Amino acid sequence: MGKKAYEKEGAVAAPRRIAMTPAARRALDAAGRLFYERGIHAVGVDLIAAEAGVTKKTLYDRFGSKEQIVVEYLAERDERWRSFLAGYLAAAAPTPRARVLAVFDASRDWAADRSEKGCAMVNAHAEISDAAHPAYPIITGQKAWMLALFTDLAREIAPDRAEGLARTLVLLHEGGLVAHGLHVFPEALDQARDDAERLLAGGTELAGSGR
Amino acid sequence: MGKKAYEKEGAVAAPRRIAMTPAARRALDAAGRLFYERGIHAVGVDLIAAEAGVTKKTLYDRFGSKEQIVVEYLAERDERWRSFLAGYLAAAAPTPRARVLAVFDASRDWAADRSEKGCAMVNAHAEISDAAHPAYPIITGQKAWMLALFTDLAREIAPDRAEGLARTLVLLHEGGLVAHGLHVFPEALDQARDDAERLLAGGTELAGSGR
């Protein structure tokens, strides 16, 4: 059996296409914040430059196009999430159940201060129609990777029904992110974590203690 | 006790602000399709006019602004979803369990040919940052209404843990829509429905038969 998904190396394709000079760093930070908060199409390159304290020429010298800034934004966010998650997985008890719950813990903490508007990949997908867009594989890649991660963990818990278990975990996880981002109810990711815990406990009823 | 959420009258505020002349109808249909497929900010009024076979003057005579077209698009989609869902609820066996599953059935059928890119409200939310935007209450209103619907049904199933049960159902439902829209795995809403079924069956393990 090969490596686990979460042990494999990070994101999609090339590690870093852009020379991250200080100005490029500030620009990408500003772009990321603006893209996430206001949406990709709603943010112009002039605004990014102004917010970053950088000229448009520098922007285009470093990134070449707005599309490339978008790609870097999503690729970097993807990398950071995987790295953030890896820390939680490493710190968790070495049982598959604890590791599954560590994913939900990571999401809760990540969402609390970096994902107030829901999943950046889901939100970007809403604005990117063309499957040929260079950012597309980053978006779908992260979701596929999360499913693979849950599947690996589920296989250690119940090999005979790993796929179904993993898919249920994906539903709870994505549902938690949406409910969090749209403020459907408070602490949605705690709810998702508790549901996952009851799910893994098995036998007992799933939605036991009304949170 | 008052009426059930799904028995209450439809959407938010005024029933219809716009005189739906034939040209306005074509325009709103075209706008809805384009907004959903390509994103709101990516679609200009010239494109809407061209696709609808309508002049820009007519667009502005009827709707007054692009923002208002967006509002009408979301309000109408919300109304149609609630009406679509009401049909499934009316056709379902009069037990709360059957009604919950009817919601997932409705979502599966709705998503199959009208929601290939996920929930329109979630996608619109990704593009609308300002909570003061007139479309905002439509988006959050639909999510709150769905939670209320699940809560009403959950109360008939298990009054002592209705809130937790309803929230779990929301997670599965929203998760199913996201997984469907991003093609995380096939037939995500069937998975969500089956998970809901196992959840309502209680006692047994949730992710039993790996779908």
Add this chain to the structure above:
DNA sequence: CCAGAAGTAAACAGATCGGTCTACTCTCTC
């Protein structure tokens, strides 16, 4: 028969979009 509503066709306006370009400065490093 005619008034008004609904529509077409197309030019127009000002702002903003993504992107380019020139000219100059600063700071390293060989």
Add this chain to the structure above:
DNA sequence: GAGAGAGTAGACCGATCTGTTTACTTCTGG
């Protein structure tokens, strides 16, 4: 000390954006 790389400042380009306007047509109800 010369050249290269990274940066600022800001003008500029054509395209596109939302929105407006003028002039004319077509249909319908009293």
